[in-house]
Amino acid sequence: MFTENVKRSRGRPIGRTAQGTAARDRLYTVALRLIGDHGYESTTLRDIAADAGVSVGLLYRYFPSKQAVILALYDDLSSDFARHSAGMPAGRWRDRFEFALRTSLQVLEPHRAALRALTPVLVGDPADNIFGGTTAFSRRRVQAVFERAVSGATDAPTSPLAEALGRLLYLVHLAVLLWWLLDKTAGQRATRALVSLAHQLLPSVALTVRLPTVRRFVIAADALAREALFSAAAEE
Secondary structure, eight states: OHHHHHHHHTTOOSSOOHHHHHHHHHHHHHHHHHHHHHOTTTOOHHHHHHHHTSOHHHHHHHOSSHHHHHHHHHHHHHHHHHHHHTTOOSSOHHHHHHHHHHHHHHHHGGGHHHHHHTHHHHHHOTTTSTTSGGGHHHHHHHHHHHHHHHHTSTTOOOTTHHHHHHHHHHHHHHHHHHHHHHOOSGGGHHHHHHHHHHHHHHHHHHHHTTSHHHHHHHHHHHHHHHHHHSOHHHHO
């Protein structure tokens, strides 16, 4: 039953008619705007239906809960990110990581207001946070891009270091995104400065990864991260 609810909660209506798709997209847009303006907790399904000028019953057909809006957002953004990242250029892993990081920020930028309002959910909600079980489909999609950034690089390290490094870079990317969401500077100037600092630091990081001690550290840190954040229960 839970699996069925999750599938519905991604906001996919029964039947993919043009009219149904347009209705779903309008309700989705209204929901994200209200969440961005008033916060996740303060926004109700009745508010969304009233603002969109539809009945609550029609809204339930596409989004039976606020969780459905979140999962639809995760689905759309992770899908857009994977599509835009398909053009990742060949080269060194540090350059490919930076490409993936900048692409992520570009894809998320139009939805920053809604994502900021969802920060308590993204970080704190046991079920729907970025490491929760219901969001695993989105996490795997995004994480795969960062793993591919390393494993497909011209200077890719051998396994299992490549996989471990890719997963850790995914976590670094999440840390940058959290910084970006909390960044109060005009136009998120501090985030752009942080990405520039990372660009300057990455060549040195790439060199240190060749050291046996650092390699062991990366693999050990990845094991701890998988135990703490990517538990088997969260992946079910």
